[in-house]
Amino acid sequence: MTISTQLLGPPAVAGKPSVNQPETNPLPSGEPTVDSLVHQTKTLDLTGTTTKPPMGLTENLSPTFLSTGNPCLDFFFHIVPDTPPDELIQRLQSAWAHDALTALKLVCNLRGVRGTGKSDKEGFYTAAFWLHNHHPKTLAFNVGALADFGYLKDFPEILYRILEGLEVRKDAKRQRSDARRAKRRHKSFSRRRRGEDEDCEDDGDSGDESEPEVEKEEAKASQVIDKETARRLRKEREEAKAAAALHRYQTDASYRVLFDSVAGLFAELLKADVESLIAKQPNKISLAAKWCPSIDSSYDKATLICEAIARRIFPRETSADYEGIEEAHYAFRVRDRLRKEVLVPLRKALELPEVFMSAREWNSVPYNRVASVAMKTYKGLFLEHDKERFEEYLEKVKAGEAKIAAGAVLPHQIIAGLKDEDGGTVAELQWARVVEDFAKKGKLKNCIAVCDVSGSMEGIPMEVCVALGLLVSELSEEPWKGKVITFSEKPEMHLIAGDTLLEKTEFIRKMDWGSNTDLQSVFDRILDVAVQNKLSEDQLIKRVFVFSDMEFDDAASANFGALMEKYYSLNPEGKFNEAEQKKMFQSSWETDYEVVQRKFREKGYNKVPEIVFWNLRNSSSTPVAGTQTGVALVSGFSKNLLTLFLEEGGIVNPEDVLRLAIAGDEYKKLAVFD
Known part of the structure; x- marks a missing residue:
């Protein structure tokens, strides 16, 4: 079956002529050859240098080594969540030059949520960004293997950061923080102004008594204009991002191979999950539907990933209905089918808490299926909207009649929740689960x-x-x-x-x-x-x-x-x-x-x-x-x-x-x- 790898984008972008520009980062097409697997069987080189590692002083003036003498071991020991990106990349370059396969494994160990992994998501994204720039085939052809270490949402995030820049999340967080501070300053200034106006003495006729009402109407009109302007600007930004994503796909071979690998992985998993659903084997359904971006979500608008996934699940030749229709109409229809026939039924079968929460069906949230990080994040909402049933669930966990997830949440994140709105109950129970799980091992x-x-x-x-x-x-x-x-x-x-x-x-x-x-x-x-x-x-x-x-x-x-x-x-x-x-x-x-x-x-x-x-x-x-x-x-x-x-x-x-x-x-x- 032939699968179209064409990418059209939304109508506002699809209607524009394609920019004829030579490809950047040309990459040979086709599957990896046997010769390219030579590194996989290479003997693990952890011998490091033969000379004694350099020495120096700790911050407290004690003699110390400044290296283990092995670049791969240095990466393993020195990279922590607060390591600056430039230092991480520098250590990764040294480790890769020493032993590329070991360095690749250490990058995955950085992300690993299970097993012996470090759960350092940001560090992994920095390393993946470097891999794409310097070893794009290694990143693209390992997508299926990389999925075992984190979660499938990692891949849309990596694509997004490649398009928008490595620091895009930090920049957005900083902008939100600045906006909140500016809003607080504006409110404080307005309160002071109102206080000053009230303190002013009335020297006579106040004039038009309806002036306050006029000001209110003008303020409302201004808000409407501001909302319309914000809506227009947001739409323009979305169209610009879509156009940039389409241009990158058409002109950058390295990016295209990675994008196609990600879309192919999602499509393969989702097709298998639909088959399991039809066969009434829900226990075989993966979490692909949970982590696949929704149609018109921020990930989809910025990367166009949903169209690519939909094209692979519903190729033109699979239905006579697609014969002769325009490409834009075909893309629209398969995206709609992806939502209706794949994502919605699979998410329902998975009983994802987010599905019930978005539908405001709080009394139907299956608390025993809430993931560890989600439980920590949403417990306040559960108490607000479903207090009696949620507290009943927690009591069952205490009594050993129910389980609470704790696998992915880090120990210090658990203790950080001890002073939250639930009085630390979830933290206590998750900690007990961590100790219990370890004791079994x-x-x-x-x-x-x-x-x-x-x-x-x-x-x-x-x-x-x-x-x-x-x-x-x-x-x-x-x-x-x-x-x-x-x-x-x-x-x-x-x-x-x-x-x-x-x-x-x-x-x-x-x-x-x-x-x-x-x-x-x-x-x-x-x-x-x-x-x-x-x-x-x-x-x-x-x-x-x-x-x-x-x-x-x-x-x-x-x-x-x-x-x-x-x-x-x-x-x-x-x-x-x-x-x-x-x-x-x-x-x-x-x-x-x-x-x-x-x-x-x-x-x-x-x-x-x-x-x-x-x-x-x-x-x-x-x-x-x-x-x-x-x-x-x-x-x-x-x-x-x-x-x-x-x-x-x-x-x-x-x-x-x-x-x-x-x-x-x-x-x-x-x-x-x-």
Whole structure:
């Protein structure tokens, strides 16, 4: 069956003559060849450089590596949600040059909502934007595989950002914020003016007593004109966007291949879903209908994606009704069929909460089918429009008679909802679901979290630290269950107090950190507790999760003060070449780790706790090199990476953990094509 790849656009655009302009970014047509799959079977290159990584100082003047020595591992460890786009792209370029396939897998790991993914949507969009500009075939030909990591809505969003610019969402958010501020200023000014007018003395005849009424009528007329002007301007903007999308499709081969791949994926899934619906097999229906842009939605108007999907589902040759009709009429009819015969019935079959909400059928919303992020977003509306039934559902969840989704919402997003209009009920229940789901997968045997609640962690990193630290404490087994350690010159082990999630998180936030983030003292404290409680080697802490921004005070040198005095007396600017650095920092982390081992052996312990350095803030500080044994380097705000540490096996080194993070079946579908 021949499928037309022609794109017409809305009538206002379709009627205009096509611009004859040479194609940009010419791309060979056709399917990827076997030769282009050579990268898929390439041996994973995580060896990095043979030289020792460069060294420098943390923000707190502690010696640190500035790289793991492996560009791919640097990307995995250093990219966090607050990493600026230009820095992300720079690290991605280095990783791609080192090992393209691994870099591609790390881009997908960045997006992954499930498995071991980091749920960093914005970071993924930045990386996808770079891929389109530099490796367009790799992005376009992997669309089907990429769908396994996030959700199908990612693809219309990527197309939209390619057309409008990477920063289009931030720009729009900034404009809305500016508009709100301007509106508030205008209201404040108007109130002051009215107050001044009322204070003015009446010196005689006020004139036309109907003047206020005249002013009101003039104001109404002005509002009508303003609305009409706004409507006209909005229509002009929409037509301009549609024309730009059509022009891009016609003249940019790289964009056209990506666009066609996205449209083809949606069409393929929707056709299969309709067949499942007809066969009365609703459990086989995907979420394609949920994430497919609606006809005349903002995505559709800006990208023209619905016409492309409709043409693939309803080709001309499938119906005699299409014979001889004009292209514009054909495009109109198949778009209408896409809405009526595909999207509407499939969305109804999926029982999407949004369908009932848009129809104002609040008493029919199936709360057990509300996704985790949607539940967090819409709970206020549920309380407003369906309070009794929604609260009844929450009571059933508490009693174990119903389930609440919590898979996609991040731990710090859950605790952020503790002070919402529902009194934190949804947050408490979602948190309990997260702990329950993890407990089914396994326990964190003999693990403890070290929480960095110092000043440099202020903001979202602090919230993530609190959430992940609490989660580790609740997943750990006795005697470490419910306990955390804070960074300090004299670290303390705390038993988290509180019966509710709110009380527990507040307790962690208020823990004393003593203006110090001394990692070495943490290990001394762990050893002291083990000796005091006469713990056996099996009861000893096996693994320490360090949730921090990696800006430690004294993580690599026992004689830090003397070292720094010598360092700056020799070079006031604090800059040395590699040879000088090696000479200066003789006490490396490996040596420091050996000191820790000796201390533990002296107390009768042959095992030393493994360390998981979990980076939460954009920084170049790197605690260890990529080959350091007994250590893992991970990052991000997602809980998913905890699954890597539920097994009984020990940590080999940071590069080994990276391999495990991208070893799932979904990663095996990825391939590099250019």
